[in-house]
Amino acid sequence: MPDAPALFPLFLDLRGRRVLVVGGGGVAARKIRALLDAGASVTVGAPVLELVLAAQVREGRITHLRGEFDETWLDDVWLVIAATDDREANSAVAAAAQARRIWANVVDDAELASAQLPARVQRGPLQIAISSGGSSPMLARHLREKLETELDDSLGALARLFADARTRIRAQLPDLTARRRFFQRVLSGPAQALLRRGDTDAAQQAIDDALITTTPTHGSVALVGAGPGDPGLLTLRALRVLNEADVILHDRLVSREVLNLARRDAEFIEVGKRVGGDHDATQARIHDLLIEHARAGKRVVRLKGGDPFVFGRGGEELEVLRAHGIGFEVVPGITAAVACAAHAGIPLTHREHAQSLRLLTAQARDGDAEHDWTALAQPQQTLVFYMGVVGLERLRDKLIAHGRAASTPFAIIENGSRPEQRVIAGSLDELPELARIHAVQAPALLVIGEVAAFATELHWFGAPPITSDVRCLQRALAHAA
Template identity: 40%
Template sequence: MQYFPLFADLKGRAVLLVGAGEVATRKADSLLQAGADIRVVARELAPAFLDWQNEGRIQWLAREFQPEHLQDVFLVVSATGDAEVDSQVFKAAQARHLLCNTVDDPQRCSFITPAVIDRSPIQVAISSSGTSPVLIRHWRQRIEALLPQHTGTLANIAGRWRARVQEKLGTVRERRHFWETLFASRFDALVAQGDIAAAEAELARQLDGQAARQGEVVVVHADPDDPGLLTLHALRALQAADLVLYEARVSEPVRQQIRKDAERSCLAPALAPHDQFDGTGSQHVARVATRLRDEARQGKRVVWLRCAPQAPSDDSTCAQILARAHVPLRIIPGVPVSGPDSRSDGSRHRQPAPAATLPIPVSLQAVPTTMSPVRRLRVATPQHLHRLYRRKHRHDTTLRHFQASQNRKI
């Protein structure tokens, strides 16, 4: 990251703008909208600057720049188009430890201004670090079309109710779940229609009826190295999680897709010896599933980020433990590697994974599940595989691989 993104409060702060042409006019307009006290140095003023001067919104200090003009200034913007003058302004600002932006000259910038989508008080900024302004304009237009006009009104209402929500809901997790549910409800449609009174009544109704949220577990199978192979469902799960348990092989680019304020925990792989197999998968998977269960019982949305592909019996183990505790479970299949061959562009050949199928033992068939009865009967249970494994004395392969091969034969 070449630049640190931030939003500056310029209300009542002095900003020196060197130049008063067409480009400087656009800069001045944005600075005035932010409430800045603009001081201008320019040989002559464009018509817009003359209007602002007559309205008392800017100060015209001088025609030629002098280092003394930087006295008591918060920010500096140079937009003269004259390389010599811009260099002089930048050097003088650097000597006084002031942030300076030189228009169309990234080498003489200690800060840059991004393209902005304004839905005040919501603002979305996007930047290419000064490398491709045209590309940024392209993406700004696309994001502009995606962001509804009433987004700012939503934020204003949320701001008015924030203190009452904090008083009603004691934890950060409860408040976040409340706001996420609210913004996805008819409250959003009421605001879009301009019916603010009805929208606030809906907010109050949902706040009064807010109940303790039930936790859930989501198992996400993903390529450990390429975040581009994460499915849309996987990304949504990672962004909504309160806690993410991930395996050691998961790379940093994939982990960066997790919501920034979510708890994270790395799981060290530890497979149990064959003689410790208890009919519910490996001890490691059972331990992880038990932790998933305990965390979800606290009302958390827990994600287990796994490296695809994995043995189907692992998901079965997790399903059994969670089903006994009546903890909701979702399994999101990944895009596994279908073979070692590589394409000419260097990427590996991958095919979409089939929907997850979980073997459920007879004792748990009363638990609600999306698996069809026919498929449930066709899939071997872990206990059955264990007996078959011991009967065949297949010591040349691991139990996990044997389970996977048997399920593939069904």
């Protein structure tokens, strides 16, 4: 098979210029939609038109030449697209265009075409065109889909601001090197984050400030939820922010697979808390690092497992940033309760079994968390305990003492959503024993309530749930000892 041609990339200004599309079906309709968006004066030639094209003719948006292709259709044409399902007809269009030195695109036939239409990603005036030279259009489409997920809509707004300021930028910065440094300052500064939140005036001010300064004034912090561990559950915004980060402060339990999606040359700093450690000292160090790197003009990502606002101390960190005048944004993550329960086949609410849901922590700032145990002991509700590895005996005893049935189902989900996920299921009275026998380790989430029984019925991900009888296991372990 011959190599694909080395195409010369070119963007055309088709505003008011006549373009001929031969063919009246769905393919022609897709091409015409893009041509109209570019401001072209479109003529379509075909015996009959599909409904969308016929409506556009009636509305006066395009012109129709009825019948089979005729060379005179090429009069005054700048570009022609052959979009019929007949290769002989497409070949005739391409040959006639060649004779008149008119560029011709033949849909899905690179051999006949003298011009190819690339896969395209568009954000306002910013466009990225992808071509495989006709050798692998599916690969070009795949790359386009990947870029669609990675490129933020704010890029379009930023491009418009740059266009509006183009004359002023060139006047104030006639030197090319100075202009380059200006754009680097803007692109590494807060303008794009401000546009994401819809604050165009502040973004414009950031550009104005960059025109009159030589160094960035300060950086910013993005508080980002990494989800439970599966990189496929990371949000698009989180992925984009990770690829812009200069510094990433991440919890110990953020998965390696998620970290691998971040910008390769970023500085990675693990700041996770460990069991038995001085959590307050660790949190103070995190605050200091956030302030230090942001004040150095860097884009900082504070990456937390799950969602940063659900038992993640995200609020405390934002209070510190606000007090020090450092800009920030928040990118929510899929919290562990939702993700881990879903991967364990546990519906957190159910019309017959659970009409309310409570998200709780087993630990407070100064030790075991204190709860309204009477309220928690009521049936027909789901309790989800974060950091649910320690204090399980106290938790069981408190719930049973306040009226929750000893037979209430529970499920411990260890490493939820990850390949090594384990689910241990049983009844409330045997909760601490089962956790001890199976050596449950963090990260683990505890679900208590009638819906936890669905872990065995609706299992779909990872290893089947462990539902061993506690007394048999205890006897076996005692015998082995």
